[in-house]
Amino acid sequence: MDLILVFDYVGTMVFAISGTLTAAQKRLDWFGAIFIGFVTAIGGGTVRDMMLGNLPVSWIQSNNYFFIILAGILITIIFKKAVIKLRNTLFLFDTIGIGVFTVIGLEKALAFGISAPIAVIMGLSSAVVGGIIRDTLTNEVPLIFHKEIYATACITGAVIYLLLHYLNVPDVVCKGVTVATIIGIRLWAVKYNITMPHISMGEKE
Secondary structure, eight states, rough: OOOHHHHHHHHHHHHHHHHHHHHHHHOHHHHHHHHHHHHHHHHHHHHHHHHHOSSSSSHHHHHHHHHHHHHHHHHHTTTHHHHHHSSSSSHHHHHHHHHHHHHHHHHHHTTTOOOOHHHHHHHHHHHHHHHHHHHHHHOOOGGGGSSSHHHHHHHHHHHHHHHHHHTTOOOOHHHHHHHHHHHHHHHHHHHTTTTOOOOOOOOOO
């Protein structure tokens, strides 16, 4: 099986889990949990494919995505207590997801002959749009708009991927280093409370 396809399946699964956990924390019903799980998993990829003109979008072309998302949702619902007890589970799943989908977005954009700067944007879109939809639907300010290091980690990882790619570093190394970089930056930023500066309009804090 192609490594990028494996990454795609892994990212889809962890985003489905992330979305379902958020729904559970918001005490949504089963339908709400399933819906949030699905849109979190497919939101970024759908927007990316539509912008690239890759139609029908990836998850429509194969039943595998449907069953992977459904499995992630059911696992989370059935074993919710066990999953929630895991330390920083939601954060970890979300971090893995953005790392994986950044790589997928880059790969697909480059395959369509998109220039490097736009490919970075495609990678970022793949990584964060699902989370934006999840947070918006559950009445949260999306993480990408917080001071927290989120989109910056994706962009940094994407730039590293492009550098390694153009240096003809083996594909598996490019992907592995990129995902590890994004996860590492997120973990480092949270551990040491590193944040992005916010825009001040002169009002008192």
